[in-house]
Amino acid sequence: MAELITSKDIGFLKEQARRIRVAIVKMLTEAGSGHTGGSLSSADIVAALYFYKMKHKPSDPKWELRDRFILSKGHAAPLLYAALALTGYFDQNLLKTLRKFNSPLQGHPSSKLLQGVEISTGSLGQGLSIANGIALGLKLSNIHSRVYCLLGDGEIQEGQVWEAAMTASHYLLDNVCAIVDLNDLQIDGRCSEVMKIEPVAKKWEAFGWHVFEIDGHNMEQIVETLDAAEKIKIKPSVILARTIKGKGVSIFENKVEYHGISPTVDELGIALKELGEDGK
């Protein structure tokens, strides 16, 4: 497998985000089911993590000094699989087996079946606690790696998230960086209608976190903020990333119904065209 190429170059990272989006819509169409909207909304952030910010070795997934990525919003599994495949953890052909019987690419990520998945997720609200535990363990072992945890905005309605928010702050886990994908949509509708989560920034601040608020599709801002978060000491950081659910494909953008369904073949055609992939 080719060694991982990473760069802080914004053009390079945007291209990786585009490739991730292409892989997502392709694998979801092939699978015939799955979560389109929330996979696309976090694609820029995940591209910046896997192709720039995180120390990791696709050829050695258990490398002790690696930074960790916990996909707490486990339904965005296609996003994680795309990032892992494109950085070389496994052959991209495997993406075609998403959600199929005998595939290591389960509907929600399974760490027992797929290298590069740090922990199985899918039941919302649990990832930040796990990230905290890893962060405590790393500190005990004197390993200066970071733990990134991606949450959905609907997900932070889960009470356990706030238990974990207290824990990270109480134990001064400055090696934890939570990222909340604020696309304002959950299965049943707008977050503000289903269960209000605002004021989000004030909540995290009140729980003792250093809060960054960014446009989750602005690659310059994402990269700058990931760098800035690393410099915050004594307290954990959270990046509140305002995003558009389904970002990158106009017919999916900001549409609640694309939370949990996959593109049709026709929609895939439109998506690939908009993602600059038609004819390739």
Next chain:
Amino acid sequence: MGSRTQEISGKKDNGSFFGVAIATRDAYGEALAELGKINEKIVVLDADLSGSTKTKKFSKLFPQRFFNMGISEQDMVGTASGLSLTGKIPFASTFAIFETGRAWEQIRQTVCYSNLNVKLVATHGGISVGEDGASHQSLEDIALMRVLPNMTVIVPADGLETKQVINAISEYVGPVYVRLGRAKVPSVMPADYSFNIGNAHVFNIGSDAVLIANGIMVAAALEARDILKAKGIDAGVINMSTVKPIDTRVLLEVANKTPLIVTAEEHSIIGGLGSAVSEFLSENHPVKIIRIGVRDSFGCSGKPSELLSFFGLTSENIAKTVINNL
């Protein structure tokens, strides 16, 4: 010592096989502290009950490796999971109902599905919690843990066994649930006993009936054996401390040699030891089985001895049950 089951049942000592009474939670606290000295991978988490679960002893000795998570069992299980992912061996403790009930889905989704090396050691299992009442008396924990793939479930009978269990599970890689008690229990296991995960301890196999018990009910079963002996009935006693994986070799041997099995546990008769024994033997070697346990009900406040008596978790009731079913 003049008190054998006196601590839990209020009765006088009338046997020769019981030793010093100690709560299994106290044995846990001691074992954990000892383990901490020899294995620096051991880390301990508690949810604001370290005084009661006895993890406090470890916390004093190894404050850097102890994490009080506050009153947040779900977060505790998740954090323990994360610690295990960095090669630590986390022991997470609180009361049995909160550990297995409040955090059940975290245990299922994170600990068991990913087969993590997390040790869930809960205290205050069963009715002998006493005065705190139904909210704090876990009668469902074994069922809740036994149903989970990858989970090992152990209910030690006394202090000696508890210490051995804690040492054994620290060396075993994978999820384990250990259920301990609040009340003092008499020492019942022989001095040369050696615990192995999945191995039942056979005190004896009786020709008329065999009593299969765990936890504090092992002491009651041994007493029942004496009562029955005085009436000319030959009963055997098995300590089935590992409920999962259950010792099928011993179960087959017992079913071959006796016409009646009576299980006894400080738990609901639904889903616990009695169920595990019944499930295996009904498929592999049907034999008459009567389950003693709490019969589909919540507990209530009272002295442990009163409650054990009310719910039939006594040597007398075990003996009576055998006689009625011979």
